[in-house]
Amino acid sequence: MTRDTAPDTNRSLPIALLRAREKVMGPIRAMLADVGVTEQQWRVLRVLAERGTLDPTEIADRSCLLMPSLTRILQALTTKGLITREAHPTDKRRQLVTITDAGRQLIADNLKESQRLNAWLRESFGADKLDALLDLLNELDALERDPRG
Amino acid sequence: MTRDTAPDTNRSLPIALLRAREKVMGPIRAMLADVGVTEQQWRVLRVLAERGTLDPTEIADRSCLLMPSLTRILQALTTKGLITREAHPTDKRRQLVTITDAGRQLIADNLKESQRLNAWLRESFGADKLDALLDLLNELDALERDPRG
DNA sequence: AACTTGCAATTAACATGTTAAGTATGCGTG
DNA sequence: CACGCATACTTAACATGTTAATTGCAAGTT
Numbered sequence: 001m002t003r004d005t006a007p008d009t010n011r012s013l014p015i016a017l018l019r020a021r022e023k024v025m026g027p028i029r030a031m032l033a034d035v036g037v038t039e040q041q042w043r044v045l046r047v048l049a050e051r052g053t054l055d056p057t058e059i060a061d062r063s064c065l066l067m068p069s070l071t072r073i074l075q076a077l078t079t080k081g082l083i084t085r086e087a088h089p090t091d092k093r094r095q096l097v098t099i100t101d102a103g104r105q106l107i108a109d110n111l112k113e114s115q116r117l118n119a120w121l122r123e124s125f126g127a128d129k130l131d132a133l134l135d136l137l138n139e140l141d142a143l144e145r146d147p148r149g
Numbered sequence: 150m151t152r153d154t155a156p157d158t159n160r161s162l163p164i165a166l167l168r169a170r171e172k173v174m175g176p177i178r179a180m181l182a183d184v185g186v187t188e189q190q191w192r193v194l195r196v197l198a199e200r201g202t203l204d205p206t207e208i209a210d211r212s213c214l215l216m217p218s219l220t221r222i223l224q225a226l227t228t229k230g231l232i233t234r235e236a237h238p239t240d241k242r243r244q245l246v247t248i249t250d251a252g253r254q255l256i257a258d259n260l261k262e263s264q265r266l267n268a269w270l271r272e273s274f275g276a277d278k279l280d281a282l283l284d285l286l287n288e289l290d291a292l293e294r295d296p297r298g
Numbered sequence: 299a300a301c302t303t304g305c306a307a308t309t310a311a312c313a314t315g316t317t318a319a320g321t322a323t324g325c326g327t328g
Numbered sequence: 329c330a331c332g333c334a335t336a337c338t339t340a341a342c343a344t345g346t347t348a349a350t351t352g353c354a355a356g357t358t
Contacts, residue, residue: 011283013173013270013279013282013283013286014170014173014174014177014188015192015213016283016286016287016290017166017169017170017173017286018170018213019213019286019290020166020286020289020290021163021166021167021170023289023290023292024162024163024166024289025163028163029346033346033347038313038314038346039163039314040313040314041313043164055336055337056336056337057335057336057337064164064167064168065314065315066314066315066316066317067336067337067338068314068315068316068317068337068338068339068340069313069314069315069316070337071337071338071339072313072314073313073314076313088336091323091324091335091336092322092323092324093322093323093324093335093336093337094323094335094336094337095336095337121162124292124293125288125289125292129285129288130162132281132285133162133282133285133286133289134160134162134165136278136281136282136285137162137165137166137168137169137282138165139274139278140169140172140173140274140282141165141168141169141172143172143273143274144273178316182317187316187343187344188344189343189344190343204306205306205307206305206306206307214344214345215344215345215346215347216306216307216308217307217308217309217310217344217345217346217347218343218344218345218346219307220307220308220309221343221344222343222344225343237306240305240306240353240354241306241352241353241354242305242306242307242352242353242354243305243306243307243353244306244307
């Protein structure tokens, strides 16, 4: 009884990924909303706090954002006083972005809760299954693209 | 050596889910772009084609869209002539949405390719791993929410 | 019937996703 | 040095995500 239609949404990978992501992100979004930063802005701040001064291209790569989105996010973060931007000393096309003390403080204020949510997920879902899931997702991401064959 | 910082992006579930979704959706989006419909519009059309006439609330539920997004999408689909909307016979708050022949034709024109992409994924990633991944994602989605404990 | 409460859909406002153009700078080559 | 091409953003334009407020209608209560 192979149907010629779409799979049930539970068996549709795109939708399953969507739902799973919402399940994980919901609580994090709620936490960040209280502080006035979005999920993506939080990601950028985290990257900057961990790796130090970076140029936008590398930030985009590490935080999984497209450059047009990042442009707007960096503007917002600058307005909020959470980052600073300066010209690259030798390459005038580039910038150097640095997190401010206020930015670090914001991270410090929320890291605990963030870790608590992570811990909740790990215990609630199971550490073994979480690892298995991450492995599968990373494998999927590593697939050769170009299914046009 | 337990660090007091964020996990590597490869081990961050939200980002891993994001990357995996992009891997799967990229080719589908490309296919749909040629026909002039978005990924979300395609989801709505599919739901309507499979389940017949529905009200917006149920469409939103089945296609994993929020009502405000769906409102705009239904407007766009109506403009494109792919769906029709009529008032609910007894409850004037509701509507009834139906896919048009043009809508069904659009699906017919792309279902083959869509299935080919699904098949590619299944073979490329492995049927067993794909099933395992879907199981884990569904389990995750089924978790009791409310980590504020 | 007036009141209250709840539901369906829309609107509003702001942020991001996505693709395509546009700008300015760096770089290699003739 | 002039030319052509690549790189690093930035803008633009449109669609969606997200939360809150709003409108119109339904249902139950007094």
